[in-house]
Amino acid sequence: MIIRDSQISAAYLRGLVDYLILKRQDASLFLKPFQISEAAIGEPQQRLPTRLFGAMLEAAGALLNDKNIGLHVGEQIKPGQYGVLGLSVMNCKTLREAIVRHERYERLVCDVGHTTYRLAGDEVILSWDSCSPDLSRHIAEENIASWTTFARWITGADVSPALIRFQHSRPQDIQEHERLFRCPLQFSCDSIEVRFPAAYLDLPLRQHDPAMLVLLDEYADRLLLQLNPEADFRDKVKAALTDLLQAGDISLKKTAQTLELSERALQRRLQEEGCNYQQILDDTRRELALRQISDKRLDLSEITFFLGFADQSAFQRAFKRWTGRTPGQYRRELEPVS
Structure with missing residues (x-):
C-alpha cells in the first residue's frame, strides 16, 4: 500500500522545538519560514504534512551542524509529544498492553507508516511498514530513537533492542547510533524493524492507572473516528x-x-x-x-x-x-x- 500525503500531529514537532531550545536556538525564529507558530504545536488535533517535518529536520540539522539530527530529537522524547497515544501507553499495565495501544492508535500521531508486531521464537519483531515518499533517513531515525527512549522511560528499565534494521544506507559514522541503541545495526534493508526479547512484553509500566486508561481509550477511539472520512x-x-x-x-x-x-x-x-x-x-x-x-x-x-x-x-x-x-x-x- 502506498501512502500519499502522509501527515503528523502538530504536537509531534514539540520534540524538535525542545531540542532547538536545548541547543540555545530561537525556536520562534526557526519556525517562522515554515509558517508555524509555537502555539500551533500545542494543538494535537492539528495535522501537518510529513514532508514539512522532514524539511524541518533537515534545516535543524544544517543549523546545528548535526548529521544525526533525527537521533538526537528522538532521544529527547517526552510523553506529551505523543498526545493521547503517549498517555494511553503510559497508563497500561505491561509493555504487552502498551504495544496493543501503539498499533491501534499510532495514526493519531503520524500516518507515514504502519506498525505491526509479531512473535518469532523468543523475539518480538516490530515492523514499521512505509512506502511513503515523505520518509527520510532523519524521520526514520527519529521515530526508532523515540520508541527506544520512550520504552526505557515507561518501564523504568535500561532495556535495549536485540537488533535494528533500517532501509536507508549506512551513515559514514554510526557511533551515535551505537551509543543510543546499544545493539547490532543493519542498513540498506528491505524493511524497518526493531527486534527485542519477548520477555520484555511482561515488563510492568511505572504509571499504570486502569481508570485513567479507560477514559483515554474512549477519547482515542473518538479521535480515530474523526480521522476517518468514511x-x-x-x-x-x-x-x-x-x-x-x-x-x-x-x-x-x-x-x-x-x-x-x-x-x-x-x-x-x-x-x-x-x-x-x-x-x-x-x-x-x-x-x-x-x-x-x-x-x-x-x-x-x-x-x-x-x-x-x-x-x-x-x-x-x-x-x-x-x-x-x-x-x-x-x-x-x-x-x-x-
Missing part, C-alpha cells in the same frame, strides 16, 4: 458530542461548529439519516453510561459529570429510562454471583 455521519456527531460533553457545552450550535457545519445543515443531515440531534445526544450518553457503569473504579458522581448532567438525580432519571433500573441497581447486577 465514518458514518451519526458516528461523527457522536464523536463530537462525546468531546463536548466533557467540555460542558452540548448545544446544537457548538456541535455544528465542531463539525464545521451550520445548525441547519447539521439538522438536515441528521434528518436524512432518520434521526435528530436530541436522539443522537441521548444515544451517546446511554452508550457511554453503560460502558462506564461497568467500571467500578469510576464513582457515579464522576460518570454524572463526564456525561454532562446537571446533577446526579438527572443522571439517575435518564439511566432508569434507558435500562429500567437505577445506576446502583444496574451495577450490583453486574457483580458475579458467589
Whole structure:
C-alpha cells in the first residue's frame, strides 16, 4: 500500500522545538519560514504534512551542524509529544498492553507508516511498514530513537533492542547510533524493524492507572473516528458530542461548529439519516453510561459529570429510562454471583 500525503500531529514537532531550545536556538525564529507558530504545536488535533517535518529536520540539522539530527530529537522524547497515544501507553499495565495501544492508535500521531508486531521464537519483531515518499533517513531515525527512549522511560528499565534494521544506507559514522541503541545495526534493508526479547512484553509500566486508561481509550477511539472520512455521519456527531460533553457545552450550535457545519445543515443531515440531534445526544450518553457503569473504579458522581448532567438525580432519571433500573441497581447486577 502506498501512502500519499502522509501527515503528523502538530504536537509531534514539540520534540524538535525542545531540542532547538536545548541547543540555545530561537525556536520562534526557526519556525517562522515554515509558517508555524509555537502555539500551533500545542494543538494535537492539528495535522501537518510529513514532508514539512522532514524539511524541518533537515534545516535543524544544517543549523546545528548535526548529521544525526533525527537521533538526537528522538532521544529527547517526552510523553506529551505523543498526545493521547503517549498517555494511553503510559497508563497500561505491561509493555504487552502498551504495544496493543501503539498499533491501534499510532495514526493519531503520524500516518507515514504502519506498525505491526509479531512473535518469532523468543523475539518480538516490530515492523514499521512505509512506502511513503515523505520518509527520510532523519524521520526514520527519529521515530526508532523515540520508541527506544520512550520504552526505557515507561518501564523504568535500561532495556535495549536485540537488533535494528533500517532501509536507508549506512551513515559514514554510526557511533551515535551505537551509543543510543546499544545493539547490532543493519542498513540498506528491505524493511524497518526493531527486534527485542519477548520477555520484555511482561515488563510492568511505572504509571499504570486502569481508570485513567479507560477514559483515554474512549477519547482515542473518538479521535480515530474523526480521522476517518468514511465514518458514518451519526458516528461523527457522536464523536463530537462525546468531546463536548466533557467540555460542558452540548448545544446544537457548538456541535455544528465542531463539525464545521451550520445548525441547519447539521439538522438536515441528521434528518436524512432518520434521526435528530436530541436522539443522537441521548444515544451517546446511554452508550457511554453503560460502558462506564461497568467500571467500578469510576464513582457515579464522576460518570454524572463526564456525561454532562446537571446533577446526579438527572443522571439517575435518564439511566432508569434507558435500562429500567437505577445506576446502583444496574451495577450490583453486574457483580458475579458467589
